[in-house]
Amino acid sequence: MVRALLIFCGLLSVTVLYSQTVLIREHSLGLTIPEIALLDIEPDNTALNLSFSIPSEAGMPIVSSGGSTNSKWINYTNSLSPLVASRSIEVQINNGTVPDGVELLMDVSAYSGGGEGAFGISAGSVTLSTAPQTCIDNIGGSYTGNGSNNGHQITYTLGITDYDVLDADQSTSLEILFTLIDN
Amino acid sequence: MIFVLANQLLTGQQLNFDVTGNWNYIIPANDIIEAGNDFSGTYASAANQISASIYLNGGWLGFWWNYFINYSWQVEVTKLDIDWDPNILIYIRRTGNGAGYGGGNYISGGNSYMQLTNANQQFFQGAQARMNVPVQLQLRDISVTMPAKTYSTTIVYTITSTF
Structure with a gap:
């Protein structure tokens, strides 16, 4: 029995x-x-708050007060399906009316900041109206970075289109609407 | 007669390698709550998302083979891309030892995250039976700059066991 067990163990090892x-x-x-x-x-x-500056000399034109106080920054994060070529941002006056003889201009800068990806292309200067207009186009998959100094800087200025109809008492509030849409 | 008997007794056991689980992760849209930011970018599965077991079974001894036959093994891992962005990195690690059976059982390696590639790499190794080894996966470098869609790949484990 012991011998058989040893053989079994031997075969086990060999196997x-x-x-x-x-x-x-x-x-x-x-x-x-x-x-x-x-x-x-x-x-x-x-x-x-936008206003016109009083000319320092009679005969000089009325100009919009400008500077950084008239500016904001647009940030976006854009993740695109392969079925969507790109996105764009449209801008319009959503509420309120621009005073007679005045136009509201919005300058959009090229992208700058700490983001990454395929940033949109600025349309440059846009004269705002109640009709949607593209201000940034061809936005691909990208993120601009968060906060001021990231994205596209927008700066507003006032222009005069007709001195004849200007009214110094005209002050109004406007609501500007930005919409990110699929192209 | 003894040889025939022994041959009958010694056959039937086979190595089993069970890998259970998979991982399909959907990044929640609220991962980004502020325009201008990117995804957080790194996502990990549950610590025991995948479970691996290595053991002998079958024949007349069943699981008891693990107590009578000395064997060792090593597990390699790779990925086989189906539709995957090469910029999305996959990491893998072993988060526990599982349970060992049989004299001289051990498990080692694979405790730290290692990046998966499209070539086999040593993952972990050991000896004797090892049940329910927990494995965790991690995805890194995911960005909104990548197309928004579903990506898929296959994680392939190869065990080589020596008796």
């Missing part, structure tokens, strides 16, 4: 020696990146 087995197993890994379309005005959406 299992030098044997090698290779097995392959697998599983799936999936990742879904969602579409993102976020737009923001920085540093905040508080009102800007």
Whole structure:
């Protein structure tokens, strides 16, 4: 009995020696990146106050007071489906009326800041109206960075189109609407 | 007679390598709450998202083979891309030891995140039976600059066991 057991153990050792087995197993890994379309005005959406400066010399034109106090920054984050070529930002006067003889201009800078990706192309200067107009076009997958000094700087100025109808008592509030849309 | 008997007794056991689980992650849209920001970019699965078991079974001894036969093994891992952005990095690690059976059982390696590539790499190794080894996956460098869609790849584990 003992001998048989020893033989069995010997065979066991021989049988299992030098044997090698290779097995392959697998599983799936999936990742879904969602579409993102976020737009923001920085540093905040508080009102800007635009006015005309009084000329220092009679005969000189009335000009809009300017400077950084008339500016904001547009931030966006854009994640695009392959089915959407790009996005653009439209701007319009959503509420209120520009005084007679006056026009409201918005300058849009080229992108600057700490973001990454395919940034939009500025339309330059836009004369605002109640009709939507593209101010930034061809935005690809990108993020501008958050806050002021990231994205596209927008600067407002007032212009005079007709001195004849100007009324010094005209003051009004306008609401400017920005919309991020698929192209 | 003894040889025939022994041959009958010694056959039937086979190495089992069970890998269970998968991971399909959807980045929540509220991952970005402020325009201008990118995704947080790094996402990890549950610590035990994938479970791996290595053991002998079958024949007349069943799981008891693990107590009578000495064997060692090593696990390699790679990925086989189906539709994957090469800029999205996949990392893998072993987050626990599982449970060992059989004399001299051990498991080592694979405790730290390693980046998966399209070539086999050593993941972890050990000896004797090892059940329910937890494995975690991590995705890195995901950005809104990548097309918004579903990406897929296959994680392939190869075990080589020597008796």
